[in-house]
Amino acid sequence: MSDLYSGTDLFSELDRLQRQMAGLFGGLPSSIRSGNAGAFPQINIGATDDSIEIVAFAPGIDAAGIDLSIDKRLLTIAGERKPARPDASGDIRDDVRTYAQERFSGAFRRVIELPQNADPDKVQARYTNGCLSITVGKREASKPRAITVQ
Numbered sequence: 001m002s003d004l005y006s007g008t009d010l011f012s013e014l015d016r017l018q019r020q021m022a023g024l025f026g027g028l029p030s031s032i033r034s035g036n037a038g039a040f041p042q043i044n045i046g047a048t049d050d051s052i053e054i055v056a057f058a059p060g061i062d063a064a065g066i067d068l069s070i071d072k073r074l075l076t077i078a079g080e081r082k083p084a085r086p087d088a089s090g091d092i093r094d095d096v097r098t099y100a101q102e103r104f105s106g107a108f109r110r111v112i113e114l115p116q117n118a119d120p121d122k123v124q125a126r127y128t129n130g131c132l133s134i135t136v137g138k139r140e141a142s143k144p145r146a147i148t149v150q
Contacts, residue, residue, distance in 0.1 A: 040108045041077065041132070049144055052118055052136040056110065059130030060103075066132060070120045077132065078109040117141075 041058035058066070060081050067078040083105040114120075114136060122137025 039110065040081075040104050041110060043110065043112065045112070050138055051122075052114060052138065054112065054134040054136070056132040056134070057130065058127075058132055061127075061130075063127040066127065068123075068125055068132075068134070070114070070123060070136075073114045073116065073118065073120075075112045075114055075134070075136070076109065077112070077134075078107075080107045081105050 041056040043057070044055045046053045054075070056077055058077075058079070058081070061079055065079045067076070069076045069078075081104065117138045119137045119139045124135045126133050
């Protein structure tokens, strides 16, 4: 067993190998449906018969600081997430030197192309528990309807 184990942490070596492989492929997505690894906020998009449903996961942001707009068929979500370094009292500390940081902070912008049947006049948005839920209605002409056969 001592010949196989060189004294280094096996998980660190696997992590290093994974980073090297990701760099080798230039960070290409693993599938067509994969998005940018660093994209913020992460989103889920779905549809019902009446609407397009978008959920953007954006914890730690004040709802008043989120800019949401539609121009042509492009929905833009923009804002800024402030860095958080709370002390025991909950106040933000400026004297902390950060050695590792996994939480994104700073300005962000995410643009989503809506389908042609989206109605930009029928948009509702609400921000609850770090999730921005956006409902975009569909145009009446695009909704399914029953046709009576005579």
